[in-house]
Amino acid sequence: MEDNAELNAFRRQWREEVSRRNKSSSSSKQDHSSSHLAGSHLDKLPPTRHDAADRNEEIEEDLGRDYDEIVQRTEQQLTLRTADDEDTFQRIPQKEPRSALEHFEKAVEKEAEGSLGDSLAHYRKAYRLDAAIDKTYRNKHFPGKPVQTQSDKAPEPTENKTEEVELLPTPELIASFAGLPIPQAEPFIKGTPPPPCPIANVPNDVLIEILRHIAVMDPACFSRMALVCKRFAFHFAYEQHIWKRLCQGQEFGFEGMHYSFACDLLGNPYHNLTPRYTPFPRGRPVQVPDPLSTWSQVFQRFPRIRFTGIYINTVNYTRPGGASSFSTAAWNSPIHIVTYYRYLRFFPDGSIITLVTTTEPPDVVPYINKENVAAAQPGPRQPPRKRPELPSEASADGPPVPAVAMNALHKAHRGHWHLAAPVAQDSDESDSRTDLVASIVQKASEASEHDPRDLVFETDGIGPNRTLIGHLGLRSSNTARAVGATRSAPNTSKNTKLVWKGYWGYNEVTDEWAELGLRNERAFVFKRVRGWGL
Template sequence: MTDNAELESFRRQWREEVARRTRPSRPEPAQPRPSRSSAGPSSHFPPARHEALDRKEEEEDEDEGGAPSANHGEIIHGVGHLSLGPSDEDAFHSRAPRNEPKSALEHFERAVEKEAEGNLGDSLQLYRKAYRLDSAVDKTYRDKHFAWAWKKPAQAPAPSAGASVTGQQPTDEPTILPTPELIASFAHLPISPAEPIIENTPPPPCPIANVPSEVLAEILSHVALIDPASFCRMALVCKRLAYHFAHEQRIWKRLCQGSEFGFKAMQYSFACDIHGLPEYTLGPRYTPFPQSMPVQVPEPLSSWGEVFQMFPRIRFTGIYISTVNYTRPGASSAYQNVSWNSPIHIVTYYRYLRFYPDGTVIYLLSTVEPLVVVPYISRENIKAARATSQKQHHRQAADANSASSDTVPPVAMGALKHAHRGRWRLAKPTPESDSSDEVPPSHPLSEYDSLPAKAQTTAAPDPRDLIIETEGVGPKYMYLLQLSLRSVSTSKPTNPNMTPSNPSKNTKLVWKGYWSYNKLTDDWAEFGLKNDRAFVFRRVRGWGMP
């Protein structure tokens, strides 16, 4: 068995060597390609269309016709259940030390976890150990975690020869109601109390069971303004709360018009500069659903709940993370002349984006894993990290150290030194009649100049587009990121007994362009995004809560 595994490893490495020699090597990521603007020094926008606009993501949105394969959905479903204890998806905390895997199946399970986290190097080593112990470990893993996917649904028994063939349906078959009618039937149901702790004893009291519907709706509105996720989880408590969750449009409208989590906190024009200093305007800022005038649900949406879930909206209760993995060939040993034994390096790094309602954003590119650095990404910690790196500000550094050095690990503090401050805005939805009007630029980096030239001249801006301007490597540089809001797609389960889950809305940022601007020479350089992937939202406990 060991000889066969070594032979297969030799064959795989030989194929990779032949494939690498026959195709050109992949370039390093995020290397800017300088390009001089042909329109002259008066143009202050990226000179050309970015290649990221024509790239297809691995996971396309449902509305664009893409759907991942069934096997990919099975893997995602299985990885979601690979936990050895209670976990909290909202918390980035250190995990307790775990025992080292011993069997082949344990090595394989640990490799799947590492691959889901983005650590391809560790997962590859664990996969190799698992296959060395058992060459058929993948079948054992599939039988353990995906047995339901291979079981055929039970078929109804064939009717006997003496059965009646009159075509009458059985009378005890339940009537299937559509989901809206089913939820509407919960309107007058009582709130059932909890089951008694000890059998044949009185159940515990349930004070909310006798509360009128008006008071119950007011309680739910306060819960929604504190945390919309908790408001959604309350719909799973009982049928009565599920009815109020689906039909109380007053709560959803308040969420949409509010500044806590709604669209009043969205910025459709830059509210500050790159360093976070606010820019004051005489007129009121634009909001799609103002409270001072009557507003209607925009078409084709049918309720305020759909508006809150599907209308383009930035989330402030967590962080957007992009995990980038790529391979590059390593140098062969000077004592060996065998080319197929050359190492292959797996490079992993992360991009982080944290947004604030006042229009500021934090952008960080680092090799530090999210578990280590995410809980400490904040404007205060970045200020403290920069103060400690500047030796001339001894007093400021001492104050920052006393406040944050004791709580922030040195690894996270070192990564935060390279974070960039910036500002963000969404594309303002404009009618088609106003899309062709030319707006004179007010300064080189105005909200109209920052868009690519093709986006300004072809059609109305996409309301899902997101523009981010951040600091560069020096004071003369500025970075421009153009992203677009999408939804994380889901696949239909192969098991007929499982119901497909709804995709998470506004939880994905796909690349549309990335440029570097030189303020002194008025030059634009385009960053290549061949290996970069989309940002995915992860909620963090305590962020963005009122």
């Protein structure tokens, strides 16, 4: 009897405790639903520090001079064209390789793209046809210079040696181009008069105004004009008021950057009466921040998101295939090479579209926009529908969108983004959701100091009441080749690379955080897309 009395008392206490917890959980769910836009569910921070924060993505691997030359040579033949044609994102019709050299060239091309499986298949076919095909490829694309021995060199007389020419520093050399005229083009036929050059007679003030308009339309085109002649190179380097206009402008400058969330996850703008923060406001005296010295350096190195293209992350990893029936580690067990892509497109209004898919960039990148994502996904109040199997139109005037792109955009996520403020903001210039997300990222990554290159984005997750929070860092694609890199400013950045610092998921129903693995992830690389913001 005594045991039954103790058991009944324990059961009664247990039921009271369960009912008390259910009441508290139901009230907390109501609080979460009522204050979702205010960000109250973000007061619980992620439990652990993300492993991606320990990566050192700034250290470039030394792959050797030959590998760099091979990549540089084959990038001209990629499906995604580089240089002037890299923003086409169109497939180039190519014939199937037949000889060993053609298979080897195709393998190098696929390796540069990130398609390791296709690259390995072409390498095998090439070596089966010719065991020394690598030497043939090197002799064709990188012919070695004949080595001149010491005996072949004729001794030069001492009296005929001339003094070495003293090389001027680059700033002094460009400054010497100030008074040079714009040269005329060479004649098409030798002995005939050269073609006219009307721009050579344009006054200097008008020429600078033309360059300013070109810079506002497309900074990349303004940079390429420095290669036309020495006179343009001088204006490109010394007309700092043009670079200041770019920095303060909204087209490509920092007036278009966001340092707090400006819209919700669906892209609806927040109504904020206070003026939006910008590091270089117009109408006020602004100075170049240390350790930079010119406005051109500010435009090149200051943290800035680019809207004229997309950030792509190509992920490759291997996994074992089906094991043999005789042994789990048989010599003929297949190895699968898995390739998928992550896409990030930022918009000037503070919204973002993220996409993880196996669809290759030429098939989906030109169609990543808000209209196509809204067409591919059912709305929040619309009944669910099947994925479109037939091509649909993004707009009445636009071309039809292929079905492969619409099927990929069905998995896209919408959200918002903001950069870390380079200086301390006033408390009334930021919202509570931005502050809470920033505290989440800072605590989870255990950042020892404020880094203005940090970027935070938040998107809707898979299923209702789920969100994804990502922490990225702006970097340069190659720190060793950054323009004007000095010891006083080692963290130069061209803003063409985004490295992972953390990725978390939050479930509002269960109030649980989950650290999303990034073991196989690599940095995002920026690619320009023709027609986006230009």
